[in-house]
Amino acid sequence: MSQRTPSIAIIGAGLSGLACARALTQAGLRFTIYEAGAAVGGRVRSDVVDGFTLDRGFQVLLPSYPEARRVLDYDGLKLCPFYRGADLFYKGRFHRLSDPFTHPRDAIKHARDPFVSWMDKWYTLVLRKEVLTTRKIERRIPEIETEDYLRDFGFSEEFIDRFFRAFFGGVFLEKDLRTSARMFLFLYSMFSTGGAAIPAHGMQAIPDQLAISLPPGSLKLNTPVTSVRAGEITLTSGEVVHADHIIVAVSEEVAARLIPEAMGEKLLPARSTTCLYFTTDQPVPETPTIYLDGDGRGPVNSACVLSKISPRYAPEGQHLISASVIGSPSSGELEGVVRDQMAAWFGESAYLWNHLRSYQIRHALPEGRQLRLGEGPLGAVLAPGLYRCGDWCEDASINGALISGRRAAEAVQGALG
Ligand SMILES: Cc1cc2nc3c(=O)[nH]c(=O)nc-3n(C[C@H](O)[C@H](O)[C@H](O)COP(=O)(O)OP(=O)(O)OC[C@H]3O[C@@H](n4cnc5c(N)ncnc54)[C@H](O)[C@@H]3O)c2cc1C
Known part of the structure; x- marks a missing residue:
């Protein structure tokens, strides 16, 4: 007796949906991606x-x-790559902060600039050493806000205001530094080891590269999904598609609309x-x-x-x-x-x-006051046959979106035995 191949639908071709598709492809599983936009990438376009x-x-x-x-x-x-450091505009001129390990000459040249006190320079090096020598440091601290963490660490109010609020405020998209200190430490270690590029x-080259290896015909662009129910999704055209496994790979706001009953927690403003x-x-x-x-x-x-x-x-x-x-x-x-x-x-x-x-x-x-620390593939399962992924399921970054997509694929593989 022949067996029917389980059908898999991914909603969303942002980085999480594409990472999920990549892992499913590697596992030899077939799927269809339904993407509302005219191209892949979601927030990376x-x-x-x-x-x-x-x-x-x-x-x-x-x-x-x-x-x-x-x-x-x-x-x-x-x-x-970007220069490892930053130029901070303060009181009418720029002050350069340089990573002393990548740009030692610049660091020496600007070392006497009183813009950063010697104590803050010292704490910056101590923090760097800590994040580089403590494996998964973000898992070892309690869930507190970044601002409190920096203060407790010993940084002066001036340095927090002049540097951290500008640099990490730009990364977190909030200058109060209320974001989880775990996220801060993870990012600090990433910047310390590899800078930015x-x-x-x-940036569109990133999703484009992931999309190259999609099996022919597996991606449906300009195809928004209007509703999701166990075992079926409805498209704006009114067409109902049946799928044994549905992975919702959209932003938190859209997920709250598509699968409100599965979201549980209150949605915080993005x-x-x-x-x-x-x-x-x-x-x-x-x-x-x-x-x-x-x-x-x-x-x-x-x-x-x-x-x-x-x-x-x-x-x-x-x-x-x-x-x-x-x-x-x-x-x-x-x-x-x-x-x-x-x-x-x-x-x-x-x-x-x-x-x-x-x-x-x-x-x-997404609002990032708490860092979901890798709940594993099980965290991706909302109900039998229904899965979630996206940066809001892991952490608000390209890395978090990619991990969450892989985890959702692993959960599907787990369900398929
Ligand atoms: C301006 C900006 C700056 C950022 N800076 C950085 C940074 O410097 N470094 C970093 O690591 N991260 C950064 N991020 C975060 C990072 O881009 C995101 O975390 C990541 O791209 C999220 O991917 P995702 O797959 O979770 O969600 P999304 O990219 O939102 O993907 C969801 C997909 O679902 C589709 N979709 C939505 N509704 C439907 C529907 N009804 N039916 C079908 N498809 C649907 C969308 O079109 C989209 O393609 C930034 C984000 C932004 C916006």
Whole structure:
């Protein structure tokens, strides 16, 4: 007697859905992905406008992410690294902080800048040693907020305000540093070991690389799912698709709509960000670094000359500058205020930059006060035949999304025996 092959449906082709698909493919299982958008990637998408590559919101890959190293082909992505450090604008000028292990000369050159006290420099090195020598340090501390952790560690209020609020505020998309200290320690170890990078042709190269190995016909783009029930999903066309195993690989907000009964916990508001892109053919700062708002005045928290990190982000002779704002302020006055701030940072020529496009991303990151520390494949199972994955199931990062996708695939494999 012949047996029917169990059917598997994945809803969403963001990084978690693609990582799930990859693991299922490796296990020899067949599936169909239903993706609402016109391309894969979800929150990791890029547009090409007038020859410039615009990521939908400034974001970076930390090459040390363990799951990303397992899953992605870094050579294929042609990763372009950032300078290991940051330039902080404080009281009218930039102050450079350099990683002494990667840029020892710069670190010595700027060591006497009183912007950072000797005690804070010392604590920075101690913290670095701790995260590098304590395996899975994030699992060894209680669940507390990052700000409390930094204070307890010994950092001064000045350094927390000038550096951590700007740098990690930009990573967490919140400047109160309420995010779990476990997440902070994980990221601190990732930055300390591998810094940050972007693929030469834009962040979209990451999901595109994962999608290359999808079996032909397994991806259905422009196909939003409107409802999910045990054993079946409904598409906007009204078509009902039966599936033995359904993996919901969408953001937390969409999951709360599609599978409200399975969500359990109260949905906390997501974190948002706004990214303005400017172009110019005039000279721009040379260092491939991130420029941060050490004053905390805003609205721009960080800026970057992306074409200095990867020249392919802009046509020859042109430059692409991103200016990132935490939150989603109304756009009316924003461009003018951002220009004023950029002119204060980089000079009057910023008033001549061409504003190419802005992206307002309301649901950029899930609220991350608690870090779900790898519940394993079982954490992915919502009900028999129903699974979840996504950054909100693990941690709010590219790494977390990739892990959660693999775990959901392992849970399906487990159910199939
Ligand atoms: C601006 C920004 C900056 C970031 N910066 C960083 C960073 O520097 N480093 C880092 O590690 N992480 C960063 N992140 C986080 C990281 O991008 C995300 O954690 C990760 O991409 C989430 O992937 P996901 O698969 O969980 O969800 P998503 O990417 O949201 O994927 C969900 C997919 O489901 C699809 N979908 C939604 N509804 C439906 C439906 N009804 N039917 C079918 N399909 C549907 C969506 O179109 C999408 O493709 C950033 C995110 C943003 C937005």
